[in-house]
Amino acid sequence: MKLEKEFPLVSAKIExxxxxxxxxxxxxxxxYFFTKxxxxxxxxxxxxxxxxxxxVYFLGKxxxxxxxxxxxxxxxxxxxKISHISVGDVVRDVHQSMENEEEKRKLLEYLHKNYxxxxxxxxxxxxxxxxxxxxxxxxxxxxxxxxxxxDKIGKGAIFLDGFPRNLNQVSYSLFFxxxxxxxQDPDIFAAIDIPETxxxxxxxxxxxxxxxxxxxxxxxxxTKKVGYDDKKKEFxxxxxxxxxxxxxxxxxxxxxxxxxxxxxRLEMDDKLxxxxxxxxxxxxxxxxxxxxLDQAKKLVDDYEITPEYYYEYDEKNKIVRTxxxxxxxxxxxxxxxxxxxxxxxxxxLIRQLVKVLNL
Ligand SMILES: [Zn+2]
Numbered sequence: 001m002k003l004e005k006e007f008p009l010v011s012a013k014i015e016x017x018x019x020x021x022x023x024x025x026x027x028x029x030x031x032y033f034f035t036k037x038x039x040x041x042x043x044x045x046x047x048x049x050x051x052x053x054x055x056v057y058f059l060g061k062x063x064x065x066x067x068x069x070x071x072x073x074x075x076x077x078x079x080x081k082i083s084h085i086s087v088g089d090v091v092r093d094v095h096q097s098m099e100n101e102e103e104k105r106k107l108l109e110y111l112h113k114n115y116x117x118x119x120x121x122x123x124x125x126x127x128x129x130x131x132x133x134x135x136x137x138x139x140x141x142x143x144x145x146x147x148x149x150x151d152k153i154g155k156g157a158i159f160l161d162g163f164p165r166n167l168n169q170v171s172y173s174l175f176f177x178x179x180x181x182x183x184q185d186p187d188i189f190a191a192i193d194i195p196e197t198x199x200x201x202x203x204x205x206x207x208x209x210x211x212x213x214x215x216x217x218x219x220x221x222x223t224k225k226v227g228y229d230d231k232k233k234e235f236x237x238x239x240x241x242x243x244x245x246x247x248x249x250x251x252x253x254x255x256x257x258x259x260x261x262x263x264x265r266l267e268m269d270d271k272l273x274x275x276x277x278x279x280x281x282x283x284x285x286x287x288x289x290x291x292x293l294d295q296a297k298k299l300v301d302d303y304e305i306t307p308e309y310y311y312e313y314d315e316k317n318k319i320v321r322t323x324x325x326x327x328x329x330x331x332x333x334x335x336x337x338x339x340x341x342x343x344x345x346x347x348x349l350i351r352q353l354v355k356v357l358n359l
Contacts, residue, residue: 007286012036012300012344020303023343026075032343033076037350041076043359044350048081053157053185054357056285057164057173059276060192061269062262063199065289065342069192070159072346083153087162090145094128107148115144139169143179150180166268170275174282188356189282190349191273194289195331196266198339200259207249209239216240216249220327220339222309223249226320235311235320283356287348290337293328304344 014036021032033041058066070084097103111121117140119127124141126132146163164170177187205219216223216237225238225246238246254261277284291299308327311320331337 009288009291009295009299012304012340012347013298020301023303023341029072029075029343033347033350036344036347040350040354040359043354044077044357047357047359048077048157051155053155053182055158055160055177055180055182055185055187057176057187057189057276058159058161058192059164059189059269059273061194061196061199061266063202064192064194065345066159066161066192068342069287069346069349070161072342073159073349076346076350077157080156082157082159084159084161085146085149085153087142087146087160087165090149091128091142094125094145098125098129110148111141111144114147115141117141139166139172142169143172143176147180164272164276167271167275170272170279174279186283186357188285188353189276189279190285190287190352191277192287192289192345195329195337195339196259197329197331198289199266201329203255204258206255207237207251209241209244209247209249211244211247212239212241214239214241219308219310220306222322226311226322228311228313228320235313285349285352285356287345287352288340289345290329290331290339293336293338296338300338300340300344304341306339306341 017035019035021035022028023032058070060066067084067086070082074082074084094107097107108121108125111124115121115124117124117138119135119138119141121141123132123135124137127135127137128141142163142165146160150158163176164173173187173189177183177185201219202217205217206215207218208215216239218235218237223237223240225240227236227238227248228234229236237249239249259266276282277286296305306327307324310323310325312323313320327339328336329339
């Protein structure tokens, strides 16, 4: 992404602080954020306490980590202050609602009151469920569904993930806050820049717990216990959640094919970011997942960089050894980069939030 000049790399490093934080530990993570962005967090907390909110249109490629970053913000500020709305989830919920008569009735009632457009709410649902492939799902319909989700949440800062989803919806997003009655609240366009190689590795090595559905990654985010399947000659992660009894995690079907299966979507996401960042009069935030190798020492601490995990099987003692090495990839321009763990990306996000809100 060619936005380097307008948005220089934000340093997460603070001179004089040498403590290494374990970013996978909740308490250490809290301490980490209070060390790195204490002043900014205090300002934002005060902002929320005064009853003020904002809406962030969160742009970035699929698997860029939008959900993860928002979850970390919720961890810092509280779920009552920050909400994450994923349009993909909203659409999936409609599929579920259709199986329940009461839910279905409520949804149609809402749409009859709140949706205006060229097709009926019933036709919209048919199109959404894919039963009527001739009718294209209108943007107005998706907007009514998002509005319903926001009504459910009530007042609070919102990170909207998956809207705008196409170029047409960009113009809708310019007036969206009026539509949902967030008139006095600022709206912000935030984008994540992430190398495609990282997305590809995230997809290809993802493993999910069949019980609690926690996602982990064999290469980039290991669990404490790792197993070895002697028959298949492969390593697997075991869920860390105490309630799951070290259940074997498994790959999601189709993930092994990697990034090429979502190529069209990735290109649209790229176009959306370019389009939004060419707009005037809207506040923008740009966070980067990757930093060039030669600038790493200056900008971040070692523990903020994503390591690559690999494993060795000790046949004699029947144990798996987890080993780490630096994870170095080429970004989309062919430059060698490190990928950052989620917390330092959130540090940059918080700093930029405070700046665009003029706090
Ligand atoms: Zn689990």
